[in-house]
Amino acid sequence: MLVIDQLTKRYGDFTAVNGLSLKIPAGTIHGFLGPNGAGKTTTMKMVCGLISPTAGRITVDGLDVREQALEVKRRLGYVPDRPHVYERLSALEYMYFVAGLYSLSEAEAKQRSGEFLALFGLTEVQDHLVESFSHGMKQRLVMASVLMHRPKLMVVDEPMVGLDPQGARLLKDVLKREARENGMTIILSTHTLEVADEVCDAITVIHRGRIIAQGTPSELREQTGTEGKRLEEVFLLLTAEAEADVQAS
DSSP: OEEEEEEEEEETTEEEEEEEEEEEOTTOEEEEEOOTTSSHHHHHHHHTTSSOOSEEEEEETTEETTTTHHHHHHTEEEEOSSOOOOTTSBHHHHHHHHHHHTTOOHHHHHHHHHHHHHHTTOGGGTTSBGGGSOHHHHHHHHHHHHGGGOOSEEEEESTTTTOOHHHHHHHHHHHHHHHHHHOOEEEEEOSOHHHHHHHOSEEEEEETTEEEEEEOHHHHHHHHTOTTSOHHHHHHHHHHHHHHHHHHO
16 A cells, blocks of 8 residues: 655765665554654655655555556645644634645535544534634644544554543544554654554664564564563664664764
8 A cells, every 4th residue: 555665865974774675555543653753754744745755656555656646645644743733723624725726526525524523432522713722722623633534544643642541542443443443554753652643554763764673563572672671662672773873874
């Protein structure tokens, strides 16, 4: 579904992403883990076509992200770490606005708006202006709107920021349902390692723009000899070793 081949992004003398290659099959949830500044968000924005790579190639559903950008965007949904919404619209108006961007019919817009606002617990406030919403409510609204056009690939950056425990539980359930039942491919970046451990089929650990480990949570534990340990300990060990290698070189 998603193929990343030798992806590189440089800003002057600084290399944010360095020769990253990855294949993610359809219907799976893939986690990107790494310290701040590792290149996770830069990679995800390149997948979405928001940043142009310096080198390398990305394909989504067989389509080149740069050469067939519009077709890729029709198949893709993006949830940034900070929700960006038009705050002078009501939640329902915002959903209709997004439906219009993807040329959904009036009937589809009405049906799916109701479905996803209800799913994320926003029906009672659907006529309220978004400016009155908390950060967590805005995050749920963005997630609801992204699902409107039923994307084949969803890119989610720090999905749990601002969500209360109930909202976080709901989001995890929705992500797993979309992947397992609807065949959606999901890539997510998170610092909440318990979330990655619970929902991700596979994980890529990035450090200084390079991949330092890949595999299922169980495989990462086997690779590091940390069976039975929390994913946090696996992550800290991997990144500490990678940083030591950098300092020694």
